[in-house]
Amino acid sequence: MVQKGLKYTETHEWVNIRGNIAIVGITDYAQKQLGDIVFVDLPEEGDEVTKGDSMASVEAVKAVADVNAPLNGIIVGVNEKLEDAPDLINSSPYDEAWIAKIKISDSNEIDDLMDAEEYEAFIGE
Amino acid sequence: MRPTPFYEIHKQKNAKIDSFAGFLMPIQYPTGIIREHRQVRDSVGMFDLSHMGEIIVRGEKRLDFVYNLITNDASKLAVGQTLYTPMCYPDGGIVDDLLVYRMKDYFYLVVNASNIEKDFLWMKENQIEKMSLENASYDTALIAVQGPKAEEVVQKLTTLDLAKIGYYHFAFGQIAGVDVIISRTGYTGEDGFEIYFTNVDKAEEIWNLVESAGRKFDIIPIGLGARDTLRLEMKYPLYGNDIDKTTNPLEAGLRFFVKLDKDNFIGKSALVKVHQEKISRKLVAFEMLDKAVPRQHYEIYADDKKIGEVCSGTMSPSLNIGIGTGYVPREYMKTGTEIYIKVRNKMKRAIIIKPPFYKQGSVKR
CATH class of the missing domain: 3.30.1360.120 (Probable tRNA modification gtpase trme; domain 1)
Known part of the structure; x- marks a missing residue:
């Protein structure tokens, strides 16, 4: 399932742009590929993140996946609920399981992200 | 495929x-x-x-062949009984670990899927008179x-x-x-x-x-x-992760399945030497104290130096903590020793435990 109205990366993050804040999580497609999520290594508020570099990681039983920053910016919020309930990523990837909020450094970078239709085509759905 | x-x-x-x-x-x-x-x-x-492999050993001299092939003692098996055993190279490195079934007229050897061809060749190389081998793995x-x-x-x-x-x-x-x-x-x-x-x-x-x-x-x-x-969770070894040709069964914690008093078996003299000189490292079981999941090849540290690598690691679904195995030098092998696992450039605390990780299994011993 791909949610309309969000932006997407080729590394399967979704991005919800709210003014100069980007809320980031991983897509339903990504959580299905990984299987049961058992642990999330969250970034810290104030961390500077670089577009395309790992800012968090999501651990399934048999695999670990990086969560890459979709844009340059600074972490201004993390979803601490995921520390105790990492499986929210499986059950509610687009809503309850947002991972971090990034204060966007350069809003021009938003144009580099895919929209829902492009992401659907990208994953072949 | x-x-x-x-x-x-x-x-x-x-x-x-x-x-x-x-x-x-x-x-x-x-x-x-x-x-x-x-x-x-x-x-x-x-x-x-x-996918598991099955190799059948027939003929008058079948017991002599199996006796020499494995570290455990197939002469002690009754018909209708099975044993677990490593099979070693002359240097004590492990070719594979397998089950040996004693039937009335033959032995039935169950080997790892990843080793079927290698094992069959190894057995052929060590074949003796008055016995035969059949690879029944794919049927x-x-x-x-x-x-x-x-x-x-x-x-x-x-x-x-x-x-x-x-x-x-x-x-x-x-x-x-x-x-x-x-x-x-x-x-x-x-x-x-x-x-x-x-x-x-x-x-x-x-x-x-x-x-x-x-x-x-x-x-x-x-x-x-x-x-x-x-x-x-039982610390059962997996060939390719926990054991391979560079590890011997004594350091892998499989001492019980190596009968050093047997007359002969491939690898005996090397393993007797290891036993006499005491193992230099051991495959230990560790639990994460910090919240983290160890994975194969992550580095193990103690006293600010690298002492080994993770062989097997996962989040334990029964215990809900990270668990793993790895070889560490003998001075670090004691239960209760604290070690560190390097997870994405951060040192995460772990402690060596006495296996198995999961102690409530219903297996009938």
């Missing part, structure tokens, strides 16, 4: 199928690894293990039924009295008119059976019969993912 006789069933069940040791195997089903794992611990699950189907309810499920399928088959024992029987070996063995830490048969045309029928027999306990198929988490 070889499909197993149950490949179509796995596809119908929407399993995630991947190649493993040249076979197309179900890694997990849509139920997910954690649910599959818990099903086996709490009740009963069924596995397609048809044999294997279903494992594992969990505390396994006996109740399998009993519905056979007229054999399963209560009379002890741990590491087996009997010949029939399911759906097909000759089967029913063996009380497994790789999960739970009670259970492994069912071997060569009439693979009937494979789907037998699978469906097991599934029907297990309906009362909501039996589900279990993929290789959960098979790995189940075996690791």
Whole structure:
């Protein structure tokens, strides 16, 4: 399932742009590929993140996946609920399981992200 | 890539199928690894293990051959009994770990899928007069039924009295008119059976019969993912992760399966030397104290230096903590020793424990 109205990366993050804040999580497609999520290594508020570099990681039983920053910016919020309930990523990837909020450094970078239709085509759905 | 006789069933069940040791195997089903794992611990699950290799040793001198081939003592086996054993190179490195079944007229050797061809060649190289070898690996189907309810499920399928088959024992029987070996063995830490048969045309029928027999306990198929988490919670070694040709069975914690007082076996003199000089490192079991999941090849640290690498690691679905194994120098091998695992450039605390990780298994010893 791909949610309309969000932006997407080729590394399967979704991005919800709210003014100069980007809320980031991983897509339903990504959580299905990984299987049961058992642990999330969250970034810290104030961390500077670089577009395309790992800012968090999501651990399934048999695999670990990086969560890459979709844009340059600074972490201004993390979803601490995921520390105790990492499986929210499986059950509610687009809503309850947002991972971090990034204060966007350069809003021009938003144009580099895919929209829902492009992401659907990208994953072949 | 070889499909197993149950490949179509796995596809119908929407399993995630991947190649493993040249076979197309179900890694997990849509139920997910954690649910599959818990099903086996709490009740009963069924596995397609048809990728495992089966090699038959026949002839007058079959016992002499097997005796020399393995580190455990096959001369002590009764007909109808099975043993677990490493098989070593002359330098003590491990060729494979396997099960040896003693039948009336032959030995039946069950080897790892990843080692079938290598093992068969190794056996050929060490073949003696008046015996023969047959590789039956690609004509044999294997279903494992594992969990505390396994006996109740399998009993519905056979007229054999399963209560009379002890741990590491087996009997010949029939399911759906097909000759089967029913063996009380497994790789999960739970009670259970492994069912071997060569009439693979009937494979789907037998699978469906097991599934029907297990309906009362909501039996589900279990993929290789959960098979790995189940075996690791028991610290059962996995060839390629925990043991290989660069490790010997003594440092791998398999001392019990190496009978150094045997007259002869391949690797004996090397292993006697290791035993006399004491092992320099040991495969230990560790639990994470910090919240983190150890993975294969992550580095192990103590006293600010690297002391080893993780061999097997996972999140334990039963204990809900990270668990793992790795070789560490003998000064660090004691239970209670604190070590560090380097996880994405951060040092995470761990402690060496006495295995198994999961101590409530229903396996009947």
